[in-house]
Amino acid sequence: MSSIVRADGRATDQLREITIERGWSAHAEGSALISFGGTKVLCTASFTNGVPRWLTGKGKGWVTAEYAMLPRATNSRNDRESVKGRIGGRTHEISRLIGRALRAVVDTKALGENTIVIDCDVLQADGGTRTAAITGAYVALADAIEWGREKKFIGKNSKPLLDSVAAVSVGIIDGEPMLDLAYVEDVRAETDMNVVVTGRGLFVEVQGTAEGAPFDKRELDALLDLGVAGCADLKDLQLKALDPSTGSGIQR
Amino acid sequence: MSSIVRADGRATDQLREITIERGWSAHAEGSALISFGGTKVLCTASFTNGVPRWLTGKGKGWVTAEYAMLPRATNSRNDRESVKGRIGGRTHEISRLIGRALRAVVDTKALGENTIVIDCDVLQADGGTRTAAITGAYVALADAIEWGREKKFIGKNSKPLLDSVAAVSVGIIDGEPMLDLAYVEDVRAETDMNVVVTGRGLFVEVQGTAEGAPFDKRELDALLDLGVAGCADLKDLQLKALDPSTGSGIQR
């Protein structure tokens, strides 16, 4: 990588400091308070035996996610979506992204007729909230599944988790590809991309957007390489956070 | 007080463990993460120079508050009010209570044409969320006012804070008045009361409700006494949390 040093002293291919407080919530079946530098997201997984009516009797479970931001998570205050009476497009979009990312590593047949709702609430925002949310949500999800197994809602030999999943943002700033953008970097990026990658290194989701000038294949490839490497580092942190003795519930 | 010992080992007139993490938020002008036992509320105060249009030109400031709960703050998950598209009556009621409690100790003339919005988001709930919110909100408010003074939005000699304010719940369980009810106590209480008291020991708000049988004047008096004593303890904790060298912004 290049010898450029970023505002916070990081190398271009370096993650911010990542912390994962597993089991933060006293009530949820799985939870994690994750931080990517100044970005802090509380992820809870709520396990319910049973599925929505439209899935009943199909022998399959359901995993869904909701994302939201506290009004003063950001530098200036945003009105609450509950007060506005409607959810914004950005919120919808990110909630859907998180749900898809998690479902990509869940075998819903093995989950049985159980529902897991993931809530990702951004307590403080400094760029990369959706990728922190996905990365933390995986930890909460793994614990909720373990909880379901202990409560015998999930069969002893069922392995609902096919793999782990993590996400990170990458972007091009002043022509230079960089990993895990903080807010001040994000607003300057010409191209902005989020990659969601499984523990085995396969893509679940690739979303790249030209914020400034359109980008070419070479730039796209550089960003993808950075993102895949970043997600591999995140995977290690996720596995460390999950108690190794329980095997973290991932099917191998 | 009686020799009854409560489920968590407290005396009837004893608060739960109270912690106040002042300045939790990197962005807000004032903030505190307060816990009353298992109840955790993030309080932020957002300072804006200027007032809503209906107040413009009257030489007065404005303080308002919004309360909300994360969906999995409670033992089972509640749907988000943003998703339901409407704010429930309980949320409205508590938001209004917090705003009134804070305005009771603010001299809006001394505040000048500035607006402070307090957000109280319950991250985890175990009874007494509204009283924890008021108690923590005061700390956030004091810091936001101090911030406004430093930024010269508030005059050097203005003293917008007339007093401090704290709140606590009290209730009668099995005929016994008790201070600071945890959730398991709250659901069993025959009478439930919230008292909001200033640092000088005066009432700002008294809200008592017969959940079971109606109550008489003697019971009401016992509850009020407990509440006033509890708020005095909370005042000490608030002042300790606020940096004494800055004088915490309270007018004396």
Next chain:
Amino acid sequence: MSSIVRADGRATDQLREITIERGWSAHAEGSALISFGGTKVLCTASFTNGVPRWLTGKGKGWVTAEYAMLPRATNSRNDRESVKGRIGGRTHEISRLIGRALRAVVDTKALGENTIVIDCDVLQADGGTRTAAITGAYVALADAIEWGREKKFIGKNSKPLLDSVAAVSVGIIDGEPMLDLAYVEDVRAETDMNVVVTGRGLFVEVQGTAEGAPFDKRELDALLDLGVAGCADLKDLQLKALDPSTGSGIQR
């Protein structure tokens, strides 16, 4: 009480002229058009055999209330909440208060699996709308219960009404405690309190708010005394309005 004479010539401990037109509505199972001076509230009670799904099979009934104001009940016109598409916090708060007040005197087991919905619509407002609503709602409720008994939805020996209930506002103006505030008094009150009291003189709800300066225990006691005495007068008027020969449905 003091020798102060109020704007409308009343003594400080005197109610405004109270009228109760029982059975105003041709359709409702119970109804009353109540006036506290210039405040006029139409209270209807709608009786339905059966309960909401979440209560089914528990052998208990349900009583709930909704409060609203006509757009030109007040001195200047307010936009309709139906047009705004959302119910304001004040409306929610008062609806919940009325429901709690009525449920405090209802034995839901004795009511059986029946639902009574109370609607309190303010046709004209001059202060004390919520207390007039509670006082009138009790009359409508008593008649609806009587109707249910006649139709055999309620057992012959069941006594769903444990007591009567009434409410009145009290406040401190220029340092003087006063009963049943008219609007011009209400806006000047330093402390404003609503008390809900049963026919036997016990408290169901006490809600006191410092609108101006915080208040002390002595002031609180003076207000409570005034309120209890006012509610006793209102009880007499309620019983007079209800046909004595039917026994008004109250359990004795």
Next chain:
Amino acid sequence: MSSIVRADGRATDQLREITIERGWSAHAEGSALISFGGTKVLCTASFTNGVPRWLTGKGKGWVTAEYAMLPRATNSRNDRESVKGRIGGRTHEISRLIGRALRAVVDTKALGENTIVIDCDVLQADGGTRTAAITGAYVALADAIEWGREKKFIGKNSKPLLDSVAAVSVGIIDGEPMLDLAYVEDVRAETDMNVVVTGRGLFVEVQGTAEGAPFDKRELDALLDLGVAGCADLKDLQLKALDPSTGSGIQR
């Protein structure tokens, strides 16, 4: 007309008992509580100096209307539109009809840049609520205009009222055209029509609907004749309700 006698003893061309309590509201600039038999509608007219922004500077006034029903105005309770969060099609349709009917007799130039909002709230419903609303709204409107003249918001020589306006329902039941249908008649009508007619006997609005079989021109003519005659009777009652000495504000 035929010798048929209706359920309530009326002749086919006879109105129900009509009462108009002019000035019912203590607050509104004009008001009337009108009853057509068991149908009772409270009509208030709120006068504001000034017009909505889109009309500003055009030298013209604005008259608009809103119609609503109390939840227990009808035989069984309807959920509040404020609670449902949306206004139903029927409510919208009737509000628009009332507004058009009143604007047809108002010279908005003569009204000057003033706004009059008419609220018609059905307190009790027994058929013909929209026609009672229009008929009562005219009385409220006339008084509000008189109020505006007294307050000098309307010029001394301006005559904003071009004519009076009234409305009535007509319908065919068992092949027989009938005037002013009560609810039990309305549900049986094969054809249902509302006619809005000025004091001079001209049509402002004709709305006829085949509820059962389609109708022919002869039936339509019979209904129109009945409606015009009924509106002439209503005009007399309106003028009687309005104080003759003030001239009722109608331009002659």
Next chain:
Amino acid sequence: MSSIVRADGRATDQLREITIERGWSAHAEGSALISFGGTKVLCTASFTNGVPRWLTGKGKGWVTAEYAMLPRATNSRNDRESVKGRIGGRTHEISRLIGRALRAVVDTKALGENTIVIDCDVLQADGGTRTAAITGAYVALADAIEWGREKKFIGKNSKPLLDSVAAVSVGIIDGEPMLDLAYVEDVRAETDMNVVVTGRGLFVEVQGTAEGAPFDKRELDALLDLGVAGCADLKDLQLKALDPSTGSGIQR
């Protein structure tokens, strides 16, 4: 008729060019893209076996309609009702009118327990959108019923269509009654009327409104005559559009 020539060269009693593209939609059970001059409305009929819960078990079907306009159907862009979060009064009113018009020619017993939802979406507007919608909706409805018969959801001998139905606008401009008003005519009309007429020439709905001065019986009669004649022409075009060999499903 008069020798007046209109802006587009038509005689006062002449329809605009009418085209009906039957079966425009690949998915709907019945559909028609209808144009009245520059007004283009896409009408689809969606057939579902079964009825809403409130109709279940009564042996009757249900026909309902929804009307809407694309945001740039008109000369200047209107905000979407989905974005505003509420449906306007005009939309509600027209949807209800279309539904009533179609139900007037449907024998719901013969339809059996089937539901047909008609959607009328205005792609381009130039006056008369509601009348074009009704006229086109009939064609879509007839085809959907035919589809239901082929699929055996409707019995072989059942004749759910009692008659055809069409609609047209008429109005008085400069004192002259005119048929099928284009937008530039509509805004100038003193009186505006929509008539809905069956194939046999009977009225289903008559809605006349004085936009300027009130109108008299003679004018009303002239408009009705024009409208009935216009609907007779539209009936011929409808029948031509519907494949004559299938008999168009109308009961004779």
Next chain:
Amino acid sequence: MSSIVRADGRATDQLREITIERGWSAHAEGSALISFGGTKVLCTASFTNGVPRWLTGKGKGWVTAEYAMLPRATNSRNDRESVKGRIGGRTHEISRLIGRALRAVVDTKALGENTIVIDCDVLQADGGTRTAAITGAYVALADAIEWGREKKFIGKNSKPLLDSVAAVSVGIIDGEPMLDLAYVEDVRAETDMNVVVTGRGLFVEVQGTAEGAPFDKRELDALLDLGVAGCADLKDLQLKALDPSTGSGIQR
């Protein structure tokens, strides 16, 4: 490419039949009815002189887009979002995507303080509605800009269009990468990707999602190659649709 033949006879790298009816709307400043096989989208561009308040005075224009689907565009009917009172996440997501895609080729400085709102309404859906919408929207946009230039809202020498833009879907079915998926293909795709590419062949947006198994870099590359080639074909069709003599407004 492979020799696989698809359900509709296409080669794997072949677009469906594409038609672009430029200028479909009589009212909009730019418009196109575009079809990708059975997918038909009406795109209109509404030009307004001036910008939203938050942009005023910055010398820049604004381009935004809204996407929606008629209720019966699909195989079974969907409830209208206007009736549901809220816009779904998918609608929001696609509207935002279209807006970003168009803004990527617009020089908002050169556009001047003008606003262009693009509406993309799906009249009939058969897969790829968002990519058809982007491709058609560009044509409507180009014409609206030309209109603005003719009306002198845009300076004679300003070149607001930096490039053209088109979009297409690609996916992997049975392990085979395919271009421009029809609905029956879309539901079977393991990986689904939408690519938005400028006329010069650069990426504006890349959105790939693993619907089934996660995908690797080799598959991603194959899809990107297909998408870029498809967009090049679409560019040719766009330029052909736009009148070559006007130069289509693109800056070269």
